[in-house]
Amino acid sequence: MTDPLLSVRNLTMDIPVGGGTLHAVRGIDFDLNRGETLCIVGESGSGKSLTSLALMGLLGKGIQRSADRMTFDGIELTKASKRQMRALRGGRMSMIFQEPMTSLNPAYTIGDQLAEALLLHRTVTREQARARAVELLEKVGITAAESRLSQYPHQLSGGLRQRVMIAMALMCEPELIIADEPTTALDVTIQAQILRLLYDLGREMNMAMILITHDLGVVARVADKVAVMYAGELVETGPVAEIFNTPSHPYTRGLLRCIPLPGKTERGKSLGTIPGIVPSLVGSVEGCVFRTRCPHATMECRGAIPQHHDGEHAFRCIFADGKRHSDKELTA
């Protein structure tokens, strides 16, 4: 087997806040091969955005990042120089953000901003860069691409802006694309279109993709691998089929019960919600973070939590089977 494109071990992020340290992300491990799609799911505040920003080297000043390993095509990102990171960002790995309305610079035309993405990494002329911009605008399904080049962001709708962001991220044909809830801010009617587009282009260019989304229906359709995050930890990760068929962490099962799945959820039956509150991550965090909401929680959940592996499928729980066969959850 070839080495994975992206390999992350023990990625941890601490944020000093008034009154202590917020242990926002703790001990993330995952691998991603070329051309694969990893979906990261988990409720808001679980550290999905921080994780993707850490990979891009775009964390804010106050956030302390550490990792035993964080390599991209063999390059150790935690040791890379600023110059090396700049060459990677936008060149070999790109990111699409959640906020299309504010992610484009209001002072420059679409054409300038698209061309810049190429000019920063390749020695091409402005004309070549603009030609590439037109090509990509067409690829992302924007009509009259040529004339869009001279438009400003405020003249475009949210959906169009996100298409432009996608085109911009693809200008240099990156090997990895990270999309952080790319459609959350958009109209429901165009969410599916944009995701479809992103996914198809990813396949076409054989890019590895990290897609952060709340939509488990989308995950089922596009993911090769799934990573489930809860309160700053990756509680379960594995191939998509295993996550959906044998969800092992109680939180994963909770998430799956919260969505209607075609063929799996009966019509009219109410969807589950996970009761309870997420613990504070300020100060020391010990034991299983999900125990405050887990129907199986015992005293032992306060101690060290083992990681169970079954091939690529891994999860953290004191129970070796994650209480997969218990019927306690159905009444919860």
Place this chain on the structure above:
Amino acid sequence: MLQFILKRLGLAVLVAFTVSFISFSLLFLSGDPAAALAGETASGEDIEAIRRLYGFDRPMLVQYGDWLMSALRGDFGESYYFKLPVASLIGDRLGVTMLLGVCGISFALLTAVPLGVVAAIRPNSIIDRIALFLSVAGQAMPSFWFGLILIVVFAIQLGWLPPSGAATWKHFIMPTIVLGYYAMPAIMRLTRAGMLDVLSSDYIRTARAKGANETRVLFRHALRNAIIPVVSLAAVQMGFMLGGSIVVESIFALHGAGYLAWESIARNDLPTVQALILIFSMFYIVFTFLADVLNAWLDPRMRSS
């Protein structure tokens, strides 16, 4: 955009008329002009004669119309003191004032914008504190006092610069600093606040995500947006500076329009004062209008709407 400019232009003209009327009324607000003109020893008949001679006996609106029409033709009457046409008096001196204004605003921009940018990049750093100190000091310290300190230090103690006059470029250094320092605090704080705001915006993150280096992020992406309100503030400040130049020119005995204003007020030379107020206000109105237009032109969101 055109509609916006026309609207602003209409407003500017309206303000100009109002201001011209106010400056005209000054003549009457400050007492009987005929009596003032005739002097303290004049008899009642003399005053009446002067009143008729200068046309002060006509209705005020007629006088205003007359005065305005002449002013539009560049005729502001004759100075009571110099007995010369006011227009040529001012014309001779306006160049110095405008030069001083341009130097002053350039000095303010060239110091305030870099300081504001650095302060925003490193909030609470030493440079940020120095910038804050300079801006507080600039606002608390009256121009004449600051000017006098400079004269004492650089002209009298060190002997590096001439204390007064306008003969060489060296004569303009201290006036430029004093006048520019007057506009600096506001420009610096707006630059700092604008940069802080812009630097935390999503599109700056996008620029970094593209692989742009920090210089490019700061100047091409951030400053280009943060500078928009600064440019219009600078244009407005330029208008304020004409007022400031009255003080600065008198400290440094620069014979510009500001100094003329100062002298003419002291001498009760009403036609000159009137004309100067009118001209200064017109400059102010023009600069404010320019500020609006520049703002619209720099901001694509305004340009296309």
